[in-house]
Amino acid sequence: xxxxxxxxxxxxxxxxxxxxxxxxxxxxxxxxxxxxxxxxxxxxxxxxxxxxxxxxxxxxxxxxxxxxxxxxxxxxxxxxxxxxx
Amino acid sequence: xxxxxxxxxxxxxxxxxxxxxxxxxxxxxxxxxxxxxxxxxxxxxxxxxxxxxxxxxxxxxxxxxxxxxxxxxxxxxxxxxxxxxxxxxxxxxxxxxxxxxxxxxxxxxxxxxxxxxxxxxxxxxxxxxxxxxxxxxxxxxxxxxxxxxxxxxxxxxxxxxxxxxxxxxxxxxxxxxxxxxxxxxxxxxxxxxxxxxxxxxxxxxxxxxxxxxxxxxxxxxxxxxxxxxxxxxxxxxxxxxxxxxxxxxxxxxxxxxxxxxxxxxxxxxxxxxxxxxxxxxxxxxxxxxxxxxxxxxxxxxxxxxxxxxxxxxxxxxxxxxxxxxxxxx
Numbered sequence: 001x002x003x004x005x006x007x008x009x010x011x012x013x014x015x016x017x018x019x020x021x022x023x024x025x026x027x028x029x030x031x032x033x034x035x036x037x038x039x040x041x042x043x044x045x046x047x048x049x050x051x052x053x054x055x056x057x058x059x060x061x062x063x064x065x066x067x068x069x070x071x072x073x074x075x076x077x078x079x080x081x082x083x084x085x
Numbered sequence: 086x087x088x089x090x091x092x093x094x095x096x097x098x099x100x101x102x103x104x105x106x107x108x109x110x111x112x113x114x115x116x117x118x119x120x121x122x123x124x125x126x127x128x129x130x131x132x133x134x135x136x137x138x139x140x141x142x143x144x145x146x147x148x149x150x151x152x153x154x155x156x157x158x159x160x161x162x163x164x165x166x167x168x169x170x171x172x173x174x175x176x177x178x179x180x181x182x183x184x185x186x187x188x189x190x191x192x193x194x195x196x197x198x199x200x201x202x203x204x205x206x207x208x209x210x211x212x213x214x215x216x217x218x219x220x221x222x223x224x225x226x227x228x229x230x231x232x233x234x235x236x237x238x239x240x241x242x243x244x245x246x247x248x249x250x251x252x253x254x255x256x257x258x259x260x261x262x263x264x265x266x267x268x269x270x271x272x273x274x275x276x277x278x279x280x281x282x283x284x285x286x287x288x289x290x291x292x293x294x295x296x297x298x299x300x301x302x303x304x305x306x307x308x309x310x311x312x313x314x315x316x317x318x319x320x321x322x323x324x325x326x327x328x329x330x331x332x333x334x335x336x337x338x339x340x341x342x343x344x345x346x347x348x349x350x351x352x353x354x355x356x357x358x359x360x361x362x363x364x365x366x367x368x369x370x371x372x373x374x375x376x377x378x379x380x381x382x383x384x385x386x387x388x389x390x391x392x393x394x395x396x397x398x399x400x401x402x403x404x405x406x407x408x409x410x411x412x413x414x
Contacts, residue, residue, distance in 0.1 A: 032224070038393040043226045044245040056317060062226060063219050 004053065005074045011048050014068075018040050027070040042067075049073070055080045089372035091351070094310045098318035101311075101401055105303050106142035112276075113143070119276040119300070121147035123269050126177070126261055128165035131304060132280040133325045134316050138303050139278060141319075148175040153262050156183040156192065157336050160338045172322060180265050185255055195254035197309055198247045202229060209234035214243065214251060214334035216345060225347075225386075231338055245280045255334050259295025276300035282309045284353060288387065289394020290345050297397055308354040347373050347386045348373070356380075360387050 031037045066076040139148045151169040159397025170177040211232045286305040290296035359369040370380035
Protein backbone atom coordinates (compact mmCIF):
# COMPACT_ATOMS: atom_id res chain seq x y z
CA UNK A 1 0.00 0.00 0.00
CA UNK A 2 2.99 2.31 0.50
CA UNK A 3 3.36 2.20 -3.28
CA UNK A 4 -0.10 3.66 -3.87
CA UNK A 5 0.95 7.20 -4.61
CA UNK A 6 3.13 6.53 -7.69
CA UNK A 7 0.41 4.29 -9.15
CA UNK A 8 -2.33 6.86 -8.57
CA UNK A 9 -0.12 9.63 -9.92
CA UNK A 10 0.53 7.60 -13.09
CA UNK A 11 -3.19 6.93 -13.49
CA UNK A 12 -4.03 10.61 -13.16
CA UNK A 13 -1.29 11.73 -15.52
CA UNK A 14 -2.22 9.14 -18.14
CA UNK A 15 -5.95 9.78 -18.00
CA UNK A 16 -6.46 13.41 -17.10
CA UNK A 17 -3.29 15.30 -17.99
CA UNK A 18 -2.50 13.84 -21.38
CA UNK A 19 -1.51 17.15 -22.87
CA UNK A 20 -1.35 19.25 -19.74
CA UNK A 21 1.12 20.21 -17.07
CA UNK A 22 2.42 16.75 -16.18
CA UNK A 23 5.36 18.02 -14.14
CA UNK A 24 3.40 20.53 -12.12
CA UNK A 25 1.18 18.20 -10.08
CA UNK A 26 2.44 18.12 -6.51
CA UNK A 27 1.39 15.61 -3.87
CA UNK A 28 -0.73 18.14 -2.01
CA UNK A 29 -2.35 19.88 -4.97
CA UNK A 30 -6.16 19.85 -5.00
CA UNK A 31 -7.24 17.74 -7.98
CA UNK A 32 -10.54 19.60 -8.19
CA UNK A 33 -9.08 23.01 -7.42
CA UNK A 34 -6.41 22.58 -10.09
CA UNK A 35 -9.12 21.35 -12.46
CA UNK A 36 -7.40 18.06 -13.05
CA UNK A 37 -10.68 16.20 -12.42
CA UNK A 38 -14.21 17.05 -13.45
CA UNK A 39 -17.20 15.10 -12.13
CA UNK A 40 -16.74 12.24 -14.60
CA UNK A 41 -13.01 12.17 -13.83
CA UNK A 42 -13.83 11.95 -10.15
CA UNK A 43 -15.92 8.80 -10.55
CA UNK A 44 -13.26 7.34 -12.84
CA UNK A 45 -10.71 7.91 -10.07
CA UNK A 46 -12.96 6.26 -7.47
CA UNK A 47 -13.56 3.26 -9.74
CA UNK A 48 -9.80 2.98 -10.35
CA UNK A 49 -9.00 3.07 -6.62
CA UNK A 50 -11.62 0.42 -5.84
CA UNK A 51 -10.49 -1.95 -8.57
CA UNK A 52 -6.74 -1.43 -8.21
CA UNK A 53 -6.48 -1.50 -4.42
CA UNK A 54 -9.36 -3.83 -3.66
CA UNK A 55 -11.17 -1.39 -1.39
CA UNK A 56 -14.83 -0.48 -1.23
CA UNK A 57 -15.25 3.29 -1.01
CA UNK A 58 -18.53 4.11 0.69
CA UNK A 59 -20.63 7.09 -0.32
CA UNK A 60 -19.88 8.91 2.93
CA UNK A 61 -16.16 8.53 2.24
CA UNK A 62 -16.37 10.34 -1.11
CA UNK A 63 -15.30 13.70 0.28
CA UNK A 64 -12.40 16.00 -0.61
CA UNK A 65 -10.61 15.16 2.66
CA UNK A 66 -10.15 11.61 1.35
CA UNK A 67 -9.77 12.03 -2.37
CA UNK A 68 -8.80 15.54 -3.46
CA UNK A 69 -4.99 15.20 -3.53
CA UNK A 70 -2.37 12.50 -3.88
CA UNK A 71 -1.48 12.94 -0.20
CA UNK A 72 -5.12 12.62 0.85
CA UNK A 73 -5.65 9.55 -1.32
CA UNK A 74 -2.58 7.83 0.08
CA UNK A 75 -3.61 8.54 3.66
CA UNK A 76 -7.17 7.42 2.94
CA UNK A 77 -6.03 4.13 1.39
CA UNK A 78 -3.74 3.54 4.38
CA UNK A 79 -6.66 4.06 6.77
CA UNK A 80 -8.82 1.69 4.73
CA UNK A 81 -6.07 -0.93 4.97
CA UNK A 82 -5.80 -0.53 8.74
CA UNK A 83 -9.56 -0.78 9.14
CA UNK A 84 -9.56 -4.04 7.17
CA UNK A 85 -6.86 -5.72 9.28
CA UNK B 86 -27.32 45.87 -5.21
CA UNK B 87 -31.05 45.31 -5.77
CA UNK B 88 -32.76 42.29 -4.24
CA UNK B 89 -32.25 38.97 -5.98
CA UNK B 90 -35.87 37.97 -6.56
CA UNK B 91 -37.91 36.47 -9.37
CA UNK B 92 -38.45 40.00 -10.67
CA UNK B 93 -34.94 40.06 -12.16
CA UNK B 94 -36.16 37.47 -14.66
CA UNK B 95 -39.23 39.45 -15.72
CA UNK B 96 -39.39 40.19 -19.45
CA UNK B 97 -41.83 41.91 -21.77
CA UNK B 98 -43.10 38.75 -23.44
CA UNK B 99 -44.77 40.50 -26.39
CA UNK B 100 -41.56 42.40 -27.21
CA UNK B 101 -39.45 39.29 -26.81
CA UNK B 102 -41.69 37.22 -29.10
CA UNK B 103 -41.43 39.89 -31.81
CA UNK B 104 -37.67 40.21 -31.40
CA UNK B 105 -37.23 36.45 -31.76
CA UNK B 106 -39.54 36.33 -34.79
CA UNK B 107 -37.57 39.04 -36.57
CA UNK B 108 -34.25 37.31 -35.84
CA UNK B 109 -35.61 33.90 -36.88
CA UNK B 110 -36.70 35.28 -40.25
CA UNK B 111 -33.32 36.94 -40.77
CA UNK B 112 -31.37 33.84 -39.78
CA UNK B 113 -33.43 31.20 -41.58
CA UNK B 114 -34.44 33.18 -44.64
CA UNK B 115 -31.42 35.39 -45.26
CA UNK B 116 -28.43 33.73 -43.64
CA UNK B 117 -29.30 30.05 -43.98
CA UNK B 118 -31.52 30.47 -47.05
CA UNK B 119 -34.04 27.87 -45.95
CA UNK B 120 -37.79 28.27 -46.49
CA UNK B 121 -39.12 26.95 -43.19
CA UNK B 122 -38.21 25.05 -40.05
CA UNK B 123 -38.46 21.58 -38.53
CA UNK B 124 -38.99 21.40 -34.79
CA UNK B 125 -39.20 18.29 -32.64
CA UNK B 126 -42.05 18.65 -30.16
CA UNK B 127 -41.76 16.57 -27.00
CA UNK B 128 -44.70 17.95 -25.07
CA UNK B 129 -42.35 19.92 -22.82
CA UNK B 130 -42.36 23.67 -22.47
CA UNK B 131 -39.14 24.41 -24.40
CA UNK B 132 -40.03 22.62 -27.62
CA UNK B 133 -43.65 23.80 -27.44
CA UNK B 134 -42.54 27.43 -27.13
CA UNK B 135 -40.10 26.97 -30.02
CA UNK B 136 -42.86 25.54 -32.21
CA UNK B 137 -45.13 28.45 -31.30
CA UNK B 138 -42.38 31.01 -31.98
CA UNK B 139 -41.68 29.39 -35.35
CA UNK B 140 -45.36 29.45 -36.30
CA UNK B 141 -45.48 33.12 -35.32
CA UNK B 142 -42.33 33.96 -37.27
CA UNK B 143 -42.92 32.01 -40.47
CA UNK B 144 -46.62 31.15 -40.49
CA UNK B 145 -47.84 27.72 -39.42
CA UNK B 146 -47.60 26.27 -42.93
CA UNK B 147 -43.82 26.78 -42.99
CA UNK B 148 -43.25 24.74 -39.85
CA UNK B 149 -43.06 20.95 -39.62
CA UNK B 150 -43.48 19.62 -36.09
CA UNK B 151 -42.15 16.14 -35.43
CA UNK B 152 -43.44 13.89 -32.68
CA UNK B 153 -41.00 11.06 -32.14
CA UNK B 154 -42.14 8.59 -29.51
CA UNK B 155 -40.06 5.51 -28.79
CA UNK B 156 -40.58 2.39 -26.71
CA UNK B 157 -40.08 4.21 -23.41
CA UNK B 158 -41.79 7.56 -24.07
CA UNK B 159 -44.53 8.64 -21.71
CA UNK B 160 -47.80 8.45 -23.70
CA UNK B 161 -49.03 11.62 -22.01
CA UNK B 162 -46.02 13.57 -23.38
CA UNK B 163 -46.89 12.58 -26.94
CA UNK B 164 -50.54 13.46 -26.32
CA UNK B 165 -49.50 16.87 -25.03
CA UNK B 166 -47.27 17.39 -28.06
CA UNK B 167 -50.22 16.59 -30.31
CA UNK B 168 -52.36 19.07 -28.39
CA UNK B 169 -49.72 21.76 -28.96
CA UNK B 170 -49.33 21.20 -32.70
CA UNK B 171 -53.10 20.99 -33.14
CA UNK B 172 -53.57 24.28 -31.29
CA UNK B 173 -50.84 25.94 -33.37
CA UNK B 174 -52.23 24.50 -36.59
CA UNK B 175 -48.78 23.45 -37.78
CA UNK B 176 -48.34 20.42 -40.03
CA UNK B 177 -46.91 17.50 -38.12
CA UNK B 178 -45.62 13.98 -38.55
CA UNK B 179 -45.36 11.16 -36.04
CA UNK B 180 -42.22 9.08 -36.35
CA UNK B 181 -42.01 5.95 -34.22
CA UNK B 182 -38.35 5.62 -33.28
CA UNK B 183 -38.61 2.43 -31.21
CA UNK B 184 -37.63 0.01 -34.00
CA UNK B 185 -34.65 2.16 -35.03
CA UNK B 186 -33.41 2.48 -31.46
CA UNK B 187 -33.88 -1.24 -30.96
CA UNK B 188 -31.97 -2.05 -34.15
CA UNK B 189 -29.04 0.15 -33.18
CA UNK B 190 -28.91 -1.40 -29.72
CA UNK B 191 -29.91 1.58 -27.61
CA UNK B 192 -31.96 -0.39 -25.10
CA UNK B 193 -29.87 -3.57 -25.08
CA UNK B 194 -26.51 -1.82 -24.73
CA UNK B 195 -27.87 0.27 -21.85
CA UNK B 196 -29.43 -2.72 -20.13
CA UNK B 197 -26.27 -4.80 -20.54
CA UNK B 198 -24.27 -2.07 -18.78
CA UNK B 199 -26.88 -1.90 -16.01
CA UNK B 200 -26.79 -5.69 -15.58
CA UNK B 201 -23.08 -5.49 -14.79
CA UNK B 202 -24.13 -3.58 -11.66
CA UNK B 203 -27.59 -5.09 -11.05
CA UNK B 204 -27.47 -8.63 -12.54
CA UNK B 205 -31.20 -9.29 -12.11
CA UNK B 206 -32.15 -6.21 -14.19
CA UNK B 207 -34.29 -7.28 -17.12
CA UNK B 208 -37.69 -7.18 -18.74
CA UNK B 209 -40.21 -5.07 -16.82
CA UNK B 210 -37.55 -3.24 -14.81
CA UNK B 211 -37.15 0.53 -14.95
CA UNK B 212 -34.17 2.75 -14.25
CA UNK B 213 -32.80 6.25 -14.06
CA UNK B 214 -29.57 7.99 -13.15
CA UNK B 215 -29.55 10.55 -10.34
CA UNK B 216 -26.77 12.88 -9.26
CA UNK B 217 -25.59 12.65 -5.67
CA UNK B 218 -23.77 15.49 -3.95
CA UNK B 219 -21.55 15.26 -0.93
CA UNK B 220 -22.40 17.54 1.98
CA UNK B 221 -21.37 21.06 1.06
CA UNK B 222 -21.84 19.99 -2.57
CA UNK B 223 -18.09 19.98 -3.24
CA UNK B 224 -18.20 16.66 -5.09
CA UNK B 225 -20.83 14.86 -7.10
CA UNK B 226 -21.26 11.40 -8.52
CA UNK B 227 -24.03 9.25 -9.94
CA UNK B 228 -26.38 6.64 -8.62
CA UNK B 229 -28.43 4.24 -10.65
CA UNK B 230 -32.00 3.83 -9.39
CA UNK B 231 -33.67 0.61 -10.51
CA UNK B 232 -37.23 -0.51 -9.95
CA UNK B 233 -38.25 -4.16 -10.20
CA UNK B 234 -41.51 -5.20 -11.88
CA UNK B 235 -43.03 -5.45 -8.39
CA UNK B 236 -42.21 -1.79 -7.73
CA UNK B 237 -39.30 -2.30 -5.35
CA UNK B 238 -36.60 0.34 -5.81
CA UNK B 239 -32.87 0.02 -5.24
CA UNK B 240 -30.16 2.63 -5.55
CA UNK B 241 -26.52 1.79 -6.29
CA UNK B 242 -23.49 3.87 -7.15
CA UNK B 243 -22.46 3.55 -10.77
CA UNK B 244 -18.81 2.79 -11.50
CA UNK B 245 -17.31 4.97 -14.23
CA UNK B 246 -17.40 2.50 -17.16
CA UNK B 247 -21.03 1.60 -16.54
CA UNK B 248 -22.06 5.23 -16.04
CA UNK B 249 -20.40 6.27 -19.29
CA UNK B 250 -21.91 3.34 -21.19
CA UNK B 251 -25.45 3.94 -19.90
CA UNK B 252 -25.21 7.61 -20.92
CA UNK B 253 -23.67 6.73 -24.28
CA UNK B 254 -26.42 4.22 -25.03
CA UNK B 255 -29.30 6.49 -24.01
CA UNK B 256 -27.77 9.29 -26.12
CA UNK B 257 -28.82 7.25 -29.16
CA UNK B 258 -32.29 8.64 -28.45
CA UNK B 259 -31.28 12.28 -28.96
CA UNK B 260 -29.04 11.43 -31.92
CA UNK B 261 -31.61 9.33 -33.77
CA UNK B 262 -34.23 12.02 -33.22
CA UNK B 263 -31.88 14.57 -34.77
CA UNK B 264 -31.20 12.27 -37.73
CA UNK B 265 -34.93 12.14 -38.39
CA UNK B 266 -35.25 15.92 -38.04
CA UNK B 267 -32.58 16.44 -40.70
CA UNK B 268 -34.25 13.93 -43.04
CA UNK B 269 -37.36 16.07 -43.05
CA UNK B 270 -35.40 19.33 -43.15
CA UNK B 271 -33.43 18.15 -46.18
CA UNK B 272 -36.47 16.98 -48.12
CA UNK B 273 -38.31 20.25 -47.45
CA UNK B 274 -35.28 22.56 -47.67
CA UNK B 275 -35.99 23.65 -44.10
CA UNK B 276 -33.69 24.52 -41.20
CA UNK B 277 -33.73 22.60 -37.91
CA UNK B 278 -34.57 24.34 -34.65
CA UNK B 279 -32.76 23.42 -31.46
CA UNK B 280 -34.81 23.89 -28.32
CA UNK B 281 -32.44 24.35 -25.35
CA UNK B 282 -33.21 27.06 -22.84
CA UNK B 283 -30.40 29.13 -21.33
CA UNK B 284 -29.79 26.81 -18.37
CA UNK B 285 -29.38 23.83 -20.64
CA UNK B 286 -27.30 25.69 -23.20
CA UNK B 287 -25.03 27.42 -20.69
CA UNK B 288 -24.52 24.36 -18.52
CA UNK B 289 -24.10 21.89 -21.35
CA UNK B 290 -27.20 19.81 -20.65
CA UNK B 291 -27.48 18.32 -24.11
CA UNK B 292 -26.07 15.53 -26.24
CA UNK B 293 -23.41 16.54 -28.73
CA UNK B 294 -24.69 15.86 -32.23
CA UNK B 295 -28.00 14.97 -30.62
CA UNK B 296 -30.32 17.61 -29.23
CA UNK B 297 -27.29 19.92 -29.28
CA UNK B 298 -27.29 19.89 -33.09
CA UNK B 299 -29.39 22.51 -34.84
CA UNK B 300 -29.26 25.38 -37.30
CA UNK B 301 -30.79 27.94 -34.95
CA UNK B 302 -31.64 27.91 -31.24
CA UNK B 303 -34.42 30.45 -30.63
CA UNK B 304 -34.60 30.31 -26.82
CA UNK B 305 -30.98 29.60 -25.83
CA UNK B 306 -30.76 33.13 -24.39
CA UNK B 307 -33.85 32.73 -22.19
CA UNK B 308 -33.86 31.44 -18.62
CA UNK B 309 -36.30 28.61 -17.97
CA UNK B 310 -38.55 30.94 -15.95
CA UNK B 311 -38.75 33.24 -18.98
CA UNK B 312 -39.63 30.33 -21.28
CA UNK B 313 -42.55 29.51 -19.00
CA UNK B 314 -43.63 33.16 -19.08
CA UNK B 315 -43.63 33.13 -22.89
CA UNK B 316 -45.55 29.84 -22.91
CA UNK B 317 -48.28 31.49 -20.84
CA UNK B 318 -48.15 34.64 -22.97
CA UNK B 319 -48.62 32.57 -26.13
CA UNK B 320 -51.55 30.72 -24.58
CA UNK B 321 -50.04 27.26 -24.84
CA UNK B 322 -51.98 24.40 -23.23
CA UNK B 323 -52.10 24.33 -19.44
CA UNK B 324 -50.39 20.94 -19.43
CA UNK B 325 -47.37 22.58 -21.06
CA UNK B 326 -47.32 25.72 -18.91
CA UNK B 327 -47.64 23.76 -15.67
CA UNK B 328 -45.40 20.81 -16.55
CA UNK B 329 -42.43 19.95 -14.39
CA UNK B 330 -39.47 19.45 -16.73
CA UNK B 331 -38.31 15.88 -17.09
CA UNK B 332 -35.50 14.51 -19.17
CA UNK B 333 -37.72 11.98 -20.96
CA UNK B 334 -34.62 9.85 -21.37
CA UNK B 335 -34.94 7.16 -18.71
CA UNK B 336 -37.72 4.71 -17.88
CA UNK B 337 -38.26 6.05 -14.35
CA UNK B 338 -39.49 9.63 -14.14
CA UNK B 339 -36.47 11.88 -13.80
CA UNK B 340 -36.46 15.59 -13.06
CA UNK B 341 -33.69 17.66 -14.59
CA UNK B 342 -32.62 18.88 -11.16
CA UNK B 343 -32.05 15.34 -9.86
CA UNK B 344 -30.01 14.33 -12.87
CA UNK B 345 -27.91 17.39 -13.53
CA UNK B 346 -28.53 20.75 -11.91
CA UNK B 347 -27.56 21.50 -8.35
CA UNK B 348 -30.79 23.34 -7.45
CA UNK B 349 -34.47 23.14 -8.42
CA UNK B 350 -34.89 24.91 -11.75
CA UNK B 351 -36.33 28.23 -10.62
CA UNK B 352 -33.61 28.71 -8.00
CA UNK B 353 -31.03 27.49 -10.53
CA UNK B 354 -32.27 30.19 -12.92
CA UNK B 355 -31.78 32.82 -10.23
CA UNK B 356 -28.35 31.47 -9.32
CA UNK B 357 -27.18 31.52 -12.94
CA UNK B 358 -28.60 35.01 -13.44
CA UNK B 359 -26.78 36.19 -10.32
CA UNK B 360 -23.54 34.49 -11.41
CA UNK B 361 -23.87 36.24 -14.78
CA UNK B 362 -24.50 39.62 -13.18
CA UNK B 363 -21.52 39.78 -10.88
CA UNK B 364 -23.09 38.63 -7.63
CA UNK B 365 -20.75 37.08 -5.09
CA UNK B 366 -22.01 33.73 -3.87
CA UNK B 367 -22.12 34.86 -0.24
CA UNK B 368 -24.27 37.88 -1.10
CA UNK B 369 -26.71 35.78 -3.14
CA UNK B 370 -26.95 32.91 -0.65
CA UNK B 371 -29.75 34.34 1.48
CA UNK B 372 -31.96 35.01 -1.54
CA UNK B 373 -31.42 31.47 -2.80
CA UNK B 374 -32.19 29.86 0.55
CA UNK B 375 -28.66 28.53 0.83
CA UNK B 376 -25.82 28.81 3.28
CA UNK B 377 -22.85 30.81 2.12
CA UNK B 378 -20.83 27.61 1.67
CA UNK B 379 -23.61 26.01 -0.39
CA UNK B 380 -23.90 29.08 -2.62
CA UNK B 381 -20.13 29.05 -3.11
CA UNK B 382 -20.41 25.40 -4.17
CA UNK B 383 -23.23 26.24 -6.61
CA UNK B 384 -21.09 29.01 -8.13
CA UNK B 385 -18.20 26.56 -8.43
CA UNK B 386 -20.53 23.98 -9.98
CA UNK B 387 -21.73 26.48 -12.59
CA UNK B 388 -18.13 27.22 -13.54
CA UNK B 389 -17.16 23.54 -13.48
CA UNK B 390 -20.03 22.59 -15.79
CA UNK B 391 -19.01 25.32 -18.22
CA UNK B 392 -15.48 23.94 -18.29
CA UNK B 393 -16.52 20.29 -18.47
CA UNK B 394 -19.00 20.86 -21.31
CA UNK B 395 -16.91 23.21 -23.44
CA UNK B 396 -16.23 20.12 -25.53
CA UNK B 397 -19.95 19.82 -26.29
CA UNK B 398 -20.07 23.37 -27.65
CA UNK B 399 -16.82 23.11 -29.58
CA UNK B 400 -16.96 23.07 -33.35
CA UNK B 401 -14.70 20.55 -35.07
CA UNK B 402 -11.16 21.85 -34.67
CA UNK B 403 -8.90 22.27 -37.65
CA UNK B 404 -5.14 21.89 -37.67
CA UNK B 405 -4.77 25.02 -39.79
CA UNK B 406 -7.19 27.70 -41.00
CA UNK B 407 -9.06 26.94 -44.23
CA UNK B 408 -9.66 30.18 -46.06
CA UNK B 409 -12.86 30.93 -47.91
CA UNK B 410 -15.11 28.56 -45.94
CA UNK B 411 -17.72 29.10 -43.26
CA UNK B 412 -19.43 32.14 -41.81
CA UNK B 413 -16.90 34.59 -43.18
CA UNK B 414 -16.82 33.16 -46.71
